[in-house]
Amino acid sequence: MDFVEQLKSNVDIAQVVGEYVRLRKSGPSRLVGLCPFHTEKTPSFGVNVAHQFYKCFGCGAGGDVIKFVMEIEGFSFWEALKSLAERHGIPLPKRSDYADEDTRLRAVLHDMHEVAQKAFRAALESPAGSEARRYLQQRGVRPEVAEEFGLGFADKSGQFLVRRLREREYSEPQMESSGLVRKRAEGEGFYDNFRGRLMFPIHNESGKLVGFAGRSLSDEDEPKYLNSPSTSIYQKSSVVYNIHRARSGIRQADFSILVEGYMDVIGLHGAGVGQAVASCGTALTSQQVRLLRRHSGNIVVNFDPDDAGAAAAERSVQMLLEESAHVRVLELEEGLDPDEYVRKFGSDRYRARLAKAPRYFVWLADRARRRFDMRAAEGRVAGFQFLLPAIQRIPDKIERAAVANDVAAYLGVEPGLVLDQFRKAAAERKEKSIPAPRAEMPAREKILLRCLVESAEARAAVLPRLSPPLLEKMAARKILEAILVLGDRFQFAALDARLADADKDLLAGLLLVDELGEEQISVNQAIACLDRLEEEHRAAARAALKADVRAAEQAGDFQQAIRLTLELEQLGHG
Numbered sequence: 001m002d003f004v005e006q007l008k009s010n011v012d013i014a015q016v017v018g019e020y021v022r023l024r025k026s027g028p029s030r031l032v033g034l035c036p037f038h039t040e041k042t043p044s045f046g047v048n049v050a051h052q053f054y055k056c057f058g059c060g061a062g063g064d065v066i067k068f069v070m071e072i073e074g075f076s077f078w079e080a081l082k083s084l085a086e087r088h089g090i091p092l093p094k095r096s097d098y099a100d101e102d103t104r105l106r107a108v109l110h111d112m113h114e115v116a117q118k119a120f121r122a123a124l125e126s127p128a129g130s131e132a133r134r135y136l137q138q139r140g141v142r143p144e145v146a147e148e149f150g151l152g153f154a155d156k157s158g159q160f161l162v163r164r165l166r167e168r169e170y171s172e173p174q175m176e177s178s179g180l181v182r183k184r185a186e187g188e189g190f191y192d193n194f195r196g197r198l199m200f201p202i203h204n205e206s207g208k209l210v211g212f213a214g215r216s217l218s219d220e221d222e223p224k225y226l227n228s229p230s231t232s233i234y235q236k237s238s239v240v241y242n243i244h245r246a247r248s249g250i251r252q253a254d255f256s257i258l259v260e261g262y263m264d265v266i267g268l269h270g271a272g273v274g275q276a277v278a279s280c281g282t283a284l285t286s287q288q289v290r291l292l293r294r295h296s297g298n299i300v301v302n303f304d305p306d307d308a309g310a311a312a313a314e315r316s317v318q319m320l321l322e323e324s325a326h327v328r329v330l331e332l333e334e335g336l337d338p339d340e341y342v343r344k345f346g347s348d349r350y351r352a353r354l355a356k357a358p359r360y361f362v363w364l365a366d367r368a369r370r371r372f373d374m375r376a377a378e379g380r381v382a383g384f385q386f387l388l389p390a391i392q393r394i395p396d397k398i399e400r401a402a403v404a405n406d407v408a409a410y411l412g413v414e415p416g417l418v419l420d421q422f423r424k425a426a427a428e429r430k431e432k433s434i435p436a437p438r439a440e441m442p443a444r445e446k447i448l449l450r451c452l453v454e455s456a457e458a459r460a461a462v463l464p465r466l467s468p469p470l471l472e473k474m475a476a477r478k479i480l481e482a483i484l485v486l487g488d489r490f491q492f493a494a495l496d497a498r499l500a501d502a503d504k505d506l507l508a509g510l511l512l513v514d515e516l517g518e519e520q521i522s523v524n525q526a527i528a529c530l531d532r533l534e535e536e537h538r539a540a541a542r543a544a545l546k547a548d549v550r551a552a553e554q555a556g557d558f559q560q561a562i563r564l565t566l567e568l569e570q571l572g573h574g
């Protein structure tokens with residue numbers, strides 16, 4: 001067996017997809033969930049476990065488990081194979097068989113980051129790291145938590161990492177592409193990108209090290225946080241800090257906690273609150289929200305309570321609403337950020353506050369009340385207008401109207417005004433859910449087709465009877481012909497590969513939609529369907545011949561009429 005086949009037969013697609021998407025069972029071998037590749041509110045994304053494929057009827061994404069990993073991680077074919085093989089303990093063949101140049105560079109960059117990570121770790125434990133250790137101690141980060149998060153220290157010298165990368169003989173272009181070191185503007189050589197900083201490794205969703213953030217340890221060093229530049233393994237806008245640790249907890253609890261800083265994530269994690277994540281040195285992006293939403297649509301925003309934090313929270317809320325997340329906002333008392341709060345009051349009290357976090361519009365309305373003069377009608381209207389953009393980003397019409405009314409009542413604004421404002425901006429988003437297979441495919445064909453895909457016995461009994469004239473009239477013709485061609489070599493993936501897109505959709509729909517029920521279709525049922533189809537075919541042929549006989553008689557071509565009548569006799573009556 002070819003390696004790819006071997007890998008696919010060892011990997012459960014439901015488990016792999018389930019690491020990225022909340023799936024719910026819709027049948028013994030079928031699961032559905034929200035599509036990770038486009039924004040939607042009703043699931044149009046299905047996984048068929050028996051045939052190991054996924055399909056989205058909203059955006060058309062679909063394929064096998066390798067394709068899924070490629071698409072969701074932005075991996076090349078080789079990287080997807082490698083990642084799946086590693087996760088399942090399957091030995092890999094030689095890389096050169098599959099890898100292209102870009103893939104090889106990315107593999108080198110991953111290695112270089114691992115080298116850097118080890119060096120930073122060691123430096124934190126060394127005498128040079130005393131200042132960084134002291135900072136962590138002040139912030140209450142226990143050594144085992146620091147180790148779990150891989151925290152490290154980048155030396156001030158500027159040659160700390162350069163030296164180590166040189167020792168391993170990475171090439172100049174590799175050094176330049178890594179984002180770890182920089183080429184000198186004048187003169188020869190490189191210098192470290194991160195100097196005199198506490199280092200936070202950043203991982204992608206599957207837990208691979210892709211970049212770093214470095215926090216300065218003295219006030220003179222600007223900026224306070226420095227992130228790795230974009231490289232071919234790191235794009236700030238699509239990475240969410242700590243998602244690889246938090247994602248299973250997020251799925252279990254069915255919500256995530258979005259915080260501002262790395263230290264907040266670490267502080268909460270250290271206190272046993274495992275669902276905290278942060279954006280990496282950027283304003284929240286739609287890609288990051290989609291990543292979070294795949295694990296849970298419920299997101300609690302818990303930023304610093306200062307003005308900058310509140311402004312950032314407002315922007316994040318807008319972005320979250322745009323991506324149809326359910327948003328609550330937690331504002332902690334005494335002006336504390338999440339990390340300070342759990343250290344001061346403990347995680348139980350934090351969890352209690354979390355459970356009571358209000359929905360975002362209550363929080364926004366409170367902000368509006370503080371910002372505008374609520375005693376005057378103009379102030380109330382201005383407050384409402386301040387809230388309107390956030391409300392209008394709610395994609396669901398009914399929910400949007402309900403929220404608008406709640407907010408208006410809370411601010412003391414006339415309901416009529418709410419309606420006016422809404423008429424001005426009415427943008428609807430259309431949603432697609434998994435459609436039933438094309439209506440023109442008769443139920444008999446559907447049953448026959450599903451049985452053929454699922455049972456070798458049915459194929460043995462039915463395929464020899466599929467004659468070209470019979471096939472010609474069938475909606476499933478192309479699919480059945482492909483099954484005929486495959487014969488004994490039948491495999492779902494091989495069948496799928498032979499089909500045009502429309503027929504792929506047809507087949508995926510048939511295997512993902514519940515319409516036919518879940519009980520196994522017996523071979524006898526399939527044969528009964530075939531009998532009926534043949535009968536219908538004969539009846540149609542008879543009707544056509546009868547019409548031809550009549551036409552020949554009317555045209556006075558009696559010889560032709562007799563010939564056709566004999567043909568009709570041969571078809572028999574039924």
Ligand SMILES: [Zn+2]
Nearest residue numbers: 035038056059
């Ligand atoms: Zn989709």
